[in-house]
Amino acid sequence: MAAISIEPLTKQAFAPFGEVIETDGAIPLSINQGFAKRFNDLAKIDVSAEGGQTNISWFVASLRPAPIAIRLMERHPLGSQLFMPLNGADWLVVVCTDPRNAASYRAFAARGHQGVNYARNCWHHPLLVLKDASPFLVVDRKGDGNNLEEYWPDETMQLDLMPDHHEA
Template sequence: MLTLSIERLTKQAFAPFGEVVETDGLTPLSINQGYARRFNDLARIDVAAEGGQINISWFVASVRPAPIAIRLMERHPLGSQMFMPLNGADWLVVVCTDPLAPSSYRAFAATGHQGVNYARNCWHHPLLALKDASPFLVVDRKADDGNLEEHWLDETMQLDLNRIPLS
């Protein structure tokens, strides 16, 4: 069984797979008479192919049993998919360039203040929460139109949960 080590989620490390959604290093716009700050252009939502529309959802994720087995990868050929945690809890992200090539897999530890926007066609594991009942805001393509491909792995991988580089 292959065990994936987990690295800290950074914009540079995640760039081949999509975007890290965070406000660190950005200058906010003061709005609402100074009682709120607005951060613009956090992600490029890509769902317009073949007349697609944006869907905004609320997911509530459960913790998977340890060790976390990586058995399924999925991708969305018609649009990006963005996940943003709403409870400040850290979570995990697993991606790859080819589900048949174990060396292409990467695992990332995201802080509770980081989201990801998976690029169109990016292979990724379904949501991996580290705290039960973790809510996520999800922005992706509306409709059931063939925008999901799944690949079940012949050989199970697992995550090395003993060394998670979190905040």
């Protein structure tokens, strides 16, 4: 069984797979008479292929048993898919360039203030949380067309979790 090591989620490391959503380095606009800050243009939502529309939804993800096995990868050929945690809890992101090539898999430790926007056609694992019942805001595509492709690897891989990366 192959183990995938986990690296910190950074904009540079994640760039081949999409965008990291965070406000670090962004200059906010002061709004609501100075009582709020607005951070614009944090992601490029790409959902218009074949007449698609923007869909905003709420996911609540369950904790998976440890060690976390990587048995399914998916991609969305018609649109990007953005995940933003709403509870401030750290979470995990697993992506690859070719699901048939174990060496192309990468895993990232996302901080609770970081989201990701998977680029169209980016292979990724379904949502992986470190705290049970974790809520996420999701922005993706709705509409006609087949926007889901799944791949079930022949070899089971697992995440090389550090002890502090898994909560009950």
